[in-house]
Amino acid sequence: MGGTLSRYSPFFFFLMIAAVFLILHNIHFLERFNSEPVSCLRPPQPRINNSSVINTSANLTSRTYLHTLPPELQSQKSCPHVGQQPTPEEAQEQRTLLDSIAWPGPPRLEVPVNQSSDPAHSYFVIQPPVNASGQATTWRVGGKLEVLVHMHDFLSRPKSYGGDFLLARIRSVQLGAGASGRVVDRQNGTYEVELPLLWAGAAQVEITLVHSSEGVGVLRRLRKEQSDRVYFKSLFRSGGLSETTQCDMCLPTGPGKAPLCDYTDPQTGEPWYCYKPKRLGCNRRVNHFKSGYKKNLLYPNESLLFTSSTIQIPVKAQGMDHITILPAENGQSLVGQDQSKFVPSGYYHQGSWRTLSGVPIKHFNNPAAVKQCLKGKLFYLFGDSTVRQWFEYLTAFVPEFSLRSQKNVGPFLAVDSANNILLTFHSHGPPIRFNTLQSSEIEYVANRIDALRGGRDTIVALSLWSHFSTFPVEVYIRRLRHVRRAVARLLDRAPGTLVVVRTANPQITDPNYSLYNSDWYSLQLDTVLRAMFRDVRGVVLLDAWDMTLAHPTQPRLLHPAKEIISNMVDIILSHACPVKQKG
Template sequence: AGNVEVSVILVHPSEGIQVLKRIRDERPDKVYFQSKFRSGTTTEETQCNLCLPDDLPICNFTDLKTGEPWFCYKPKKLPCSARVNHARGGYQNGLLMTEESRFFQSKVNLQKPILPSGPDYVTVEASSRAGASLGQCVRGMSLTSPSGFYYKDQWMLTQCNIRRFNTPTSIIDCLQGKVVHLLGDSTIRQWFEYLDEFLPDLTKFDFGETKKNGPYTAVDIANKIMVKYRCHGPPIEFSDVSSQHLHYIANELDEIRGGKNSVIAITIWAHFSTFPVEVYIRRLQNIRRSIVQLLNRSPDTQIIMKTANVRALKPEHSIFHNDWNCFQLDSVLKKMFKDINVAFVDAWEMTIAHYLPHDIHP
């Protein structure tokens, strides 16, 4: 019981959301990508994306197994097979009409705190359920909203009691004898970085991969723990990924044997917020299909879906990556996986509820 401060923030006005919808759906090319092609001493660089105008010859890199499309303009001298990397190229300019820019002004109508006209707190009464045992969190539990709250800086779920791992020993006891697969964007690469730093006997092996992009592998031989990280396939706005490392999550899942000693954590959202929602739905459908197949052959496999989280909004970037588009993706993800035996880490509600400033890498 006690007083709880209420915070209300205008993230986008309704006029701004209409603009975001238009740009998202009408300009899927607003973020462009590039690949290098190399053979001997000859190097060429061309533009790539989910779809490209066919006014120039094109290399078709559509994944044969999932059907996920990806294209690059064909180099003038080199064959398509000479592709060596993938990278973000940049952002298109001039997407806003003159009058639309006024809807994206920081602290005016973009993440503007709404000040109260009276008391800025509510008084919370003690619940008769306070202290009652909710039972342990298990896979397959449906998500609720709100899914939890912070109490003394600890995230508490409304449905079940969270098992906490505050020491290296507690984490090692949980992961002993297990292989952990971390698949997705940089917000789950953070999990690898945390474990690598926090567990004293976990040794990261350097295979010459690009820093921050992976793939990574770390091993604790004494406790028989292996942790792997791999980024998802394009679109992905990393600076430099070897074309040999562009693996789709669905294909990775199909190669995992699974079982009680396999833990898989997946997050995929941040690099899809600039594309029409249909692109994201197709990607999740492929992943869902592979998860269902994996659970059918190995029901004991632990699979965790980490949701999207809120991010800092700068006026110059908000038309590309913003919380409105990410909220749509988050809603799709939760609906797509709600009826299968996976666990959720609801990072969206955890980051919205926290008092620290929003950050894509909380």
């Protein structure tokens, strides 16, 4: 008998392993069904001492690779409706937009982590100034500063390919001055940086590695394979009965899944679904809210690319990192006139934003000036919390505004009856990561714009970007297309309406949050937004990217500091109440 059991022991062992696997699989299935954060079958991330990883190459062996997610672990979804189909012209525009944000990557899929970009071993060099004839000269206002960045890996070897995400600026804390720079990828491990010289005096160069090219590859994969890494839910209620279900733009369907409640917008065709409650109807939906973030998105080796020592780290200078700028010479072309030079939208000097083209900026430094400009005007703000900041700034700055608002979420309403001023804020439709938004207040920006009368007494400000960072770019393009159509209709029926579109802005994030709101995601959305609204006549693009990056003293934040917001509001008011030209 003992021999017989011994003979079949491998078979029983196999059955035991299979049973354990089946139990784990069912647990995972139930977690998915209940919409709780799950690990997508990835192993838990070990606790890693970042300093030892970065500084000890022995921890980064040649056998440690960056992997893509196996096909069998990718999310399988089936959506009955994914939005209105684009026309042939719109489809061509989408292809052009996607081509414009194509990002170079490593020459092969599997790259040893010790061969990824290391900011500690990389450096930049300020190039000596030369004139058009190649002769040595000096740095002067109206010229440009050229910098060459050399990227190295953790073994201190030069990189041979590009794809790193770098940000550059030039600043002077003493003068309250700052400007953004342009980075050009040479595709060989080096990067050219061009910085405009816009003030006389001292200036310091700053280069930041936001993500290595290998880290960008991980972000690209997450956007493609894990677009549901932010969880949304809705509460359904009838009398004393209530249920909560998972919601999203696209939900898994099939055996074992509840039917879907379809909340697709009838005007724009924007899709949104929730799983139907077991005991309540779809018409009993009460609210919408963010319920959390999916965790354990990275493999242990990938996590080495997202630490406090590898993302958003300054690259040091080899040699000096500062220069002295002399005043412009007579006859030297002004910035903006020489098309061969990179020209940002503006720069800071003495803490104030100065535009390099368009309407001159007037600074509204007291509440009386703001009220005089907005007198008799309707000011509508639509979008996310970055445009809500303008509402919060104005209502705090002008005490006469009386508030009728729900904290944080809105809709916000402020009035100044004496001056006949109306100020409102409404959030954009889902996906929106606010804590709780009443279902009755969920409306898409395009529809709200279509409901406006417009005219010279109307200001419309828009900001849609941050909440789309985890979704495919095609989703963002589709949403902006609906908004652009509505803006065009508004300007057709009321040409005097002022429409301001706020761009995205960079922000300092921790390693984990960068998987959801990385500056790389924001940059791609920002590029798409600018391209889609660049040629819409009558639209003002407010460059929040440059204004946040260039500020000489304030940190880069998702919600920029008050000093930056006040300058943004000055831009809007300067367009609403332009300075009268003499003569």
